Amino acid sequence: MNQFINHQITNPDFPYFYSKYFIKTMNNNHDYPKYFARFYDSIYFGLRDPYDKNYYLKQIADAAGKVLEAGVGTGRLFKTALLEGADIYGIDMSEAMLAELYDKIDPEEHHRISRQSVVDFHFDFEFDLVIAPFRVMSHILSKEDQLKTLNNVYDHLNPGGTFIFDAFVPDLKYIIEGFENFVDFEDDDEYGNPVTRTVTTRPDLITQIIEADFVMQWEEGGETKQEQWRAPLRFFFRYELEHLVERSAFDSYQIFGDFKGGALTKNSTEFVVVCRKN
Numbered sequence: 178m179n180q181f182i183n184h185q186i187t188n189p190d191f192p193y194f195y196s197k198y199f200i201k202t203m204n205n206n207h208d209y210p211k212y213f214a215r216f217y218d219s220i221y222f223g224l225r226d227p228y229d230k231n232y233y234l235k236q237i238a239d240a241a242g243k244v245l246e247a248g249v250g251t252g253r254l255f256k257t258a259l260l261e262g263a264d265i266y267g268i269d270m271s272e273a274m275l276a277e278l279y280d281k282i283d284p285e286e287h288h289r290i291s292r293q294s295v296v297d298f299h300f301d302f303e304f305d306l307v308i309a310p311f312r313v314m315s316h317i318l319s320k321e322d323q324l325k326t327l328n329n330v331y332d333h334l335n336p337g338g339t340f341i342f343d344a345f346v347p348d349l350k351y352i353i354e355g356f357e358n359f360v361d362f363e364d365d366d367e368y369g370n371p372v373t374r375t376v377t378t379r380p381d382l383i384t385q386i387i388e389a390d391f392v393m394q395w396e397e398g399g400e401t402k403q404e405q406w407r408a409p410l411r412f413f414f415r416y417e418l419e420h421l422v423e424r425s426a427f428d429s430y431q432i433f434g435d436f437k438g439g440a441l442t443k444n445s446t447e448f449v450v451v452c453r454k455n
Contacts, residue, residue, distance in 0.1 A: 357377050
């Protein structure tokens with residue numbers, strides 16, 4: 178882990194819910210641009226892997242049958258699980274992210290990946306486990322689509338199947354005030370060229386949506402390039418999540434405060450929601 182990443186994790190002023198816990202995939206109207214998909218692995222693998230990778234890979238390994246990863250992205254979890262022998266499939270709405278993943282896996286396995294939304298995906302077979310890691314549910318903005326997602330996953334699970342997703346526990350400081358022009362990533366790419374990402378957030382407590390403006394800057398061919406884009410993120414509170422799951426078809430659920438099965442406490446930064454179908 179490089180020096181910059183260590184600074185991010187230990188810096189008390191660093192907005193924890195953002196780079197360690199923030200964006201994985203977009204909904205239909207907020208796809209990742211190609212230039213960001215290119216740098217996705219560099220930004221997130223070191224920041225996210227220590228928190229959730231072992232947990233999700235264990236859940237996948239313990240599944241008796243087929244597994245679906247919703248919001249598969251560039252394959253941070255998927256590629257490892259596939260190499261370890263999992264019968265895993267992946268969906269994502271971002272063409273740019275899927276293009277990166279296709280390049281990483283054997284062409285004979287490309288049938289396992291498809292461009293679909295977790296809200297209304299369809300397969301002709303069922304799964305024993307569906308996972309939506311790294312804030313996928315936070316990109317489903319309306320309660321109608323959130324409920325539709327839960328029920329769609331339920332319909333694609335075998336009896337005894339499980340759906341797991343996570344969300345960040347809101348930090349009141351950052352969901353009230355937001356932050357301005359925060360450099361959340363600054364490092365070199367695989368070719369030694371500097372890459373910087375800056376973010377500004379504008380939270381709305383009534384809609385519970387954070388609008389995030391990103392600016393990406395990098396060196397390429399001796400030139401400095403810069404692009405920007407905007408993405409919305411929905412945040413949840415504990416009892417809201419409970420009510421949401423209880424309205425769905427799922428028969429039971431638990432909400433944990435970390436990826437080790439710990440209880441929710443005042444110090445928790447994670448909602449880990451495990452829904453089960455009888």
